[in-house]
Amino acid sequence: MNTLTVLGGADIGGSCYLVELEGVRILFDCGVRLNTPYTEHPDIPSPETIDLIFLSHAHIDHIGAIAYTAAACRNARIFATPATCDFLRYQLSETIAEYIGADTDELRFSSRLLCQLVLNRIETAEFHERTEIHLRCPERGQEASVKFSFFPAGHIPGAAATYLRIGQHSLLYSGDFYLRPTPLTAPCSLPEGLRPDILLLCGTYANRLQTAESAPTIASIKKNFACMFRQNCRLLVRCGQLTKGLEMLALTDDLIREGHLPRIPVFIDEGLWQLALHYERTSGFRLPSYMNPLSARKEYTGREIVFLLQSTAAKNTEFASYAAVNTNFSLHADGAELISFVRNLRPRKVFVVHAAPRNAQSSPLADALLDDKICVTHTENERMYSL
Ligand SMILES: [Zn+2]
Ligand SMILES: [Zn+2]
Structure with a gap:
């Protein structure tokens, strides 16, 4: 069965999504929730059989649990863009230092060592590069080929949307994305004509489609x-x-x-x-x-x-x-941008993750996309969905 299991990050924080397609087990991101104990991490089922891990960008809600995840998923290959690796090195040291109050040389040394061990596991792929991975899963009695590419997602330097194909299936994980340029980062840009069958959408404002309700620009x-x-x-x-x-x-x-x-x-x-x-x-x-x-x-x-x-x-x-100074600006697509982003991609199914809470059971995004015949599902944590 082809499934999506939301291990965390249906709402904002602790993003970790398990996709199982044609027997291949893939994790997108492994974040933590801010202001929770450092020891909290996603509860990954059978982590030793995870084949691939893709990291979208170096924000803590997407990579904070990478040390635990890399250790638990010992057979997985982990991919990120070179800039994400660079930022991860600094952000992870900073986060570990913040969590454990690393104000001695010994603790700082240990946190640097831990970061290096994690970074040694990560393979890099440039934006637009096509990578093909052949997986052997003898215990599952099959072989599989996974083709993937990272595309610029805007948001922060190195942030990637991940597009992958396995057999007849195609899926895009948007990661956090932003469609406007910032002083530091170019906007999200996907290839013309990209048509993923399944879209895993970081829809921060999916439940508040009016721009006026978005955070400061x-x-x-x-x-x-x-x-x-x-x-x-x-x-x-x-x-x-x-x-x-x-x-x-x-x-x-x-x-x-x-x-x-x-x-x-x-x-x-x-x-x-x-x-x-x-x-x-x-x-x-x-x-x-x-x-x-x-x-x-x-x-x-x-x-x-x-x-x-x-x-x-x-x-x-x-x-x-x-x-x-207020630094609380949003680097996420607003409501109107989310609708046009999905319309351009024309997926069969959209699974909304990374979304601010919504009122009751209404779905303004599903309503907006009704005529486009795109099926929108608002996910919940710790639930499995059929793809
Ligand atoms: Zn982010
Ligand atoms: Zn995020």
């Missing part, structure tokens, strides 16, 4: 940032996800270059600084000269913008009085 965050600076000369940017921090650095630089903010010093927390240096080496991103690591701040007392990571913000009371 980058444009509104920029406006708010400039406005706050006019009232407070010292601003604090708190970053939960490292990639959000990098996006905010690029956004700050845009504001300064566009003349909405004066060219004042920007001081950056160590973990984010290291990621920014790395990203500078591997992409077109450039750290401007007025941005420096927090360690270079010394006795500075003038106007400034300080970037702090969540893991150090609690300990660092020095900046507690600074006005905090």
Whole structure:
């Protein structure tokens, strides 16, 4: 039987989807829920028989349980884009450090070692590259060929939508996707004419199709940032996800270059600084000269913008009085964009995951797609669906 089992992430957090197609067992993502104990992880049935794991992008709700999952699924091959691997290295160290309060050299060493062991298991595939994998499943008495490609999903650098074919079946897992450019990332772009039979849709706003109900956009965050600076000369940017921090650095630089903010010093927390240096080496991103690591701040007392990571913000009371910039912008397709995204792909079935809660049993997305004859299922955690 061909099935989808939602091990977590029907709602937002702990994304982990098990797809079984023609006897091949595939996991898409292995996230954790934010603010839950580090030891919590997806409950994967028979993990030793998982064949493939695809990681969509390096956000904690999609890769937070990768250390556990890689160990439990010992026979699986794991794939991600090169940029996701890069970001995963920094985000995983930061997350482990935050969870265990790694403030000794020994703990930092252990968390780095753990990250390296995980990264050694991951194989990379570039966007648009076609990869074919031949699987032998003697215990299941069969062989199978899986063809897959990653396509740019927007959202954050390296984020991928995964398209795969097994026999007559085709499936697209959108991962988190965003259809507009950001200061750091190009928009989602899928090949013309891509027609997956099954669409596993990260539909953050699927239950709130009106754009007005979506989170603030980058444009509104920029406006708010400039406005706050006019009232407070010292601003604090708190970053939960490292990639959000990098996006905010690029956004700050845009504001300064566009003349909405004066060219004042920007001081950056160590973990984010290291990621920014790395990203500078591997992409077109450039750290401007007025941005420096927090360690270079010394006795500075003038106007400034300080970037702090969540893991150090609690300990660092020095900046507690600074006005905090809102970083809560959405990098997910809004309601109208979700409808046109699905319409373009024309799948037979859509399974909605990663969605904010909905009211009662209504499905505005299913209603909107009724005339297109596309079957929409809103998934629930720990339930199995026939594909
Ligand atoms: Zn994400
Ligand atoms: Zn997500």
